[in-house]
Amino acid sequence: MIEHRSEEVAPAMAGERLDRFVAMLGDLSRSDATALVKAGAVTVGGAVSTKPSLRVAEGDLVAAEIERREHVLEPDPSIEVPVVHVDDDVIVVDKPAGLVVHPGAGLREGTIVNGLLARFPDMAGVGGDPDRPGVVHRLDKGTTGVMMFARTEDAHADLTGQLAARTVERRYLTLAWGSPEANEGLIDAPLGRSPRDATRQAVVAGGRDSRTHYTVAQRADGGVAALLWCRLETGRTHQIRVHLEAIGHPVVGDDRYGARRRRDPGIPDALYDLDRPFLHAAHLGFRHPSSGEHLAFDSPLPDGLRQVAAALSIDPDA
Numbered sequence: 001m002i003e004h005r006s007e008e009v010a011p012a013m014a015g016e017r018l019d020r021f022v023a024m025l026g027d028l029s030r031s032d033a034t035a036l037v038k039a040g041a042v043t044v045g046g047a048v049s050t051k052p053s054l055r056v057a058e059g060d061l062v063a064a065e066i067e068r069r070e071h072v073l074e075p076d077p078s079i080e081v082p083v084v085h086v087d088d089d090v091i092v093v094d095k096p097a098g099l100v101v102h103p104g105a106g107l108r109e110g111t112i113v114n115g116l117l118a119r120f121p122d123m124a125g126v127g128g129d130p131d132r133p134g135v136v137h138r139l140d141k142g143t144t145g146v147m148m149f150a151r152t153e154d155a156h157a158d159l160t161g162q163l164a165a166r167t168v169e170r171r172y173l174t175l176a177w178g179s180p181e182a183n184e185g186l187i188d189a190p191l192g193r194s195p196r197d198a199t200r201q202a203v204v205a206g207g208r209d210s211r212t213h214y215t216v217a218q219r220a221d222g223g224v225a226a227l228l229w230c231r232l233e234t235g236r237t238h239q240i241r242v243h244l245e246a247i248g249h250p251v252v253g254d255d256r257y258g259a260r261r262r263r264d265p266g267i268p269d270a271l272y273d274l275d276r277p278f279l280h281a282a283h284l285g286f287r288h289p290s291s292g293e294h295l296a297f298d299s300p301l302p303d304g305l306r307q308v309a310a311a312l313s314i315d316p317d318a
Helices: 018-026 031-036 112-119 153-164 239-244 267-275 303-311
Strands: 004-007 042-046 059-069 083-086 092-094 144-150 167-178 184-188 192-193 201-204 211-219 223-232 279-287 293-300
Touching: 004 018, 018 031, 018 042, 018 059, 018 201, 031 303, 059 267, 083 293, 092 112, 112 201, 153 279, 167 239, 167 303, 184 239, 211 239, 223 239, 267 303
Parallel strands: 144 279
Antiparallel strands: 004 059, 042 059, 083 092, 092 144, 167 223, 167 279, 184 211, 192 201, 211 223, 279 293
16 A cells, blocks of 8 residues: 655754654654655655755655555564453553553554454454554553553444544543642643654644643642643643643653753652653543443552652542
8 A cells, every 4th residue: 555645844854864754754664764765755845855864954845655564463462451341342451551552663563452452353454554453542651541442443433433522531640740820720722743843742833723621639738749630622642741741730750741850859759750751541431332321431540650649648549
């Protein structure tokens, strides 16, 4: 299958090597992108370029003809995926930290999908993307909690439709630096590729409509941090992390969207030592695609995050 991808070079990517730009454009590994350029399958401003080291300029239209080969994903029974619900249409899992949801550029194994295919081979091919069978939505590698997968094409179409209609209930528990002034609020800010770093998301004019509702559950003494409930109205990449950074309260443990902080002797080391974002998908609710029954699933906060909260005398169950 030949896939056509094209994009204008944003200011943040001006001066970048062509092969790196193509890798991002096509979700390819760097070596695959280099090979694509050398094969003459990439144009810059309408002219074929076979030089991977070419520096692209702002406003250049880069286009690539990408041959998507059918990769057969290998089922891997050694990957332990905690399944909390399964029926003929839907699988709900309680994702642990450190597992990637599905294969992507340069990653063909070791994902949740590889593990699920070993138990549910009928998932293969569901959804039309061979690398993302059954995937309805995603969680970041470091994020824990409940998420769903579809076992049939009809279920996949129905569940993705519910996401698009914004009727799926998704609530996250997160620990944010500082203490928001209001007890609750709505962050309504469009998200898109950062003009400073094209590998990151940011609040940008003309970005995709994005809304996050938050409620303060508990505040740590001294305004060090606050435990928040976040409810997604939309589901953009890194949405909660970017939105909370935008209002000055980045997620604890998030080095990508929160500036690394100097240690303060008055703040427990646990907050600085956390090696992943304190972000947990605690609740998932949706309408069953066949029966129409409302299903709801809750995931307890993992022990590692619970210990970080305890260091601030915060009780997530209070």
